[in-house]
Amino acid sequence: MNTHFDHAGVATDDAAELADLYADLFGLEIAHEEEFDGMRVVFVDCGNGYFELLEPLEDGTIAQYLDSHGAGIHHLALATGDLEGALERARASDVRLIDEEPRPGAWGHTVAFLHPADTGGVLLEFVEY
Template sequence: MRFDHAGIATDDAAGLAELYADLFDAPVAHEEEFDGLRVVFLELGEGYFELLEPIEDGTIARYLDANGPGLHHLALATEDVAAALDAVRDHGVDLIDEEPRPGAWGHDVAFLHPKSTGGALIEFVEH
């Protein structure tokens, strides 16, 4: 596995994308509306920032209401999300997603429960 992206919850993906482009020379690699979100991926060489702006009520809207903007999750790229889930399941890790599901940018994804990962929400992503 390797680091893929950091997901950042925000109320203003366009404004944050502009700021990060100026600060970090991070161009937009991909944009879409997906699952009630405006999603913007900014390229950072070996990984991405994924900006998550809710456009309707849902998980990220509730996260912002409870916590404000900021780091939401870390994502690790894997060749096989289902096999990665089996491996962490064998270590007793609780899962949010028992099976891979469709994610942004056409990737398959699955999330591990933060109570099993030291408080960090971890996503597996298969390109």
């Protein structure tokens, strides 16, 4: 499986309301909901990827993002079949890693984030299913 688009992470103060709006507006289905890492996380299925709506339930990265930036696009995630290899490739390109090692992410996936300062200001996440 080649690297491909997986989801756009969106910071929001009401994930359920925004999920309903996106589902309605775009004719999409809510695929998955869970509480993870102090957040309510709702995935809205675009057919070829997801909106991942992130609502903080306690202080943390997303709560701080909402405080400083307001609601909006937080990150982009690419799916890969070889997360260790993808991180190796990033290191070889002198891209700093937020997660040096893969770690558990939402929906039971394994994830790692790259540092946005080295990727054009875009917070990028790798996801391995």
